Amino acid sequence: MFNKVIVSEDFDSINIAVVQALEALCIPQIQYAKYCDDTYLKIKKAQAENDPFELLITDLSYKADHRESTLNSGEELIAAVKKIQPNIKTIIYSIEDKSYRIKSLFDTLGIDGYILKGRNSIPELQKAIQSIYTSDEKILSSELSHVLKDKSLLEIETYDIELLKLLSEGLIQEEIAIQFKNSGIVPNGSSSIEKRIGKLKIYFKANNNVHLVAMAKDLGLV
Template structure:
């Protein structure tokens, strides 16, 4: 079992519940932070003092307040921590239930677990911690388990996401070529754009680009 854990969440109620779960598991050192910048500083200091955190539990979204933060989301914090301290285990802890953002956390940052906030949050958090600590396997809330088995999203790359984002803000397919060229995005030929948009329509069974954007929003792609 872990001996030193950091919780990053800006909601007191969630902090209290998560801390109690960790105490029940017999974890001796539990620290927490309401800001991602503060969390990163704590992780760096602990590493420098040769008393590193073994597990990071982080929410994904944080409300802005009077403080100016460099790291504005849990995803940004996770990205930095994984780059600097890849040995730290990470469990994301959020209300986000869209497939693309969740799957990206596992694929881009190789997080170790994902717990969706809901009625059974604390019980699932306990199970996630036990799974990650004792079996070294990935954990995801049962209602989201299908996401890791869904290969559709694997076919979508960053270029496709950019196209959908431009479509979602009103850039027409006809104007996409010049938009990509002005943004310095390549390839930006008309034929390539048509090929990718047609591929997306087929993957998501969209009737047109408007329908495609709607489906993409439902999946959390944009």
């Protein structure tokens, strides 16, 4: 089992519950922090002292307060930590359930597990920790098991996401074309954008643009 684990979570009640779950697994060294910056500094210090943390468990979202922070999300925290300790195991423990965002965390940050917070999530978190310790398998909450298998999420490009984002902001095709031209995004002709929107509607089986945007939001694309 892991010997040294750090938990990053801004709510005391959740921090306590996660720490108790780790103690039940007989993990000898457990630390926690309420801010991403503090978590990062603890990990950096442990690394410098040749006594690194083996596992980071972090939330995705942190409530802003009076304190200025350099790292403001679990995503930013993991990205920063991976630069100084690429081999650290990482689990995200969050209420965020948007499929595309979750998949992108596995693809871009190489996280090892994603557990959805809920009434019975602590036992699932414990199982995830045990599985990640013994294997390289990527672990997901049972209700999110489809995320890494959803082929529709594999074929969405950055261009599509930007297009959907502008549609969600209420821009019409001509306005999107101007935005794309100003940003150097191609293709940026109105007809090309119209065709792309048509393909997206077919792809997601959306009845119209409003339905398309709603589906994109459900997936966490925008």
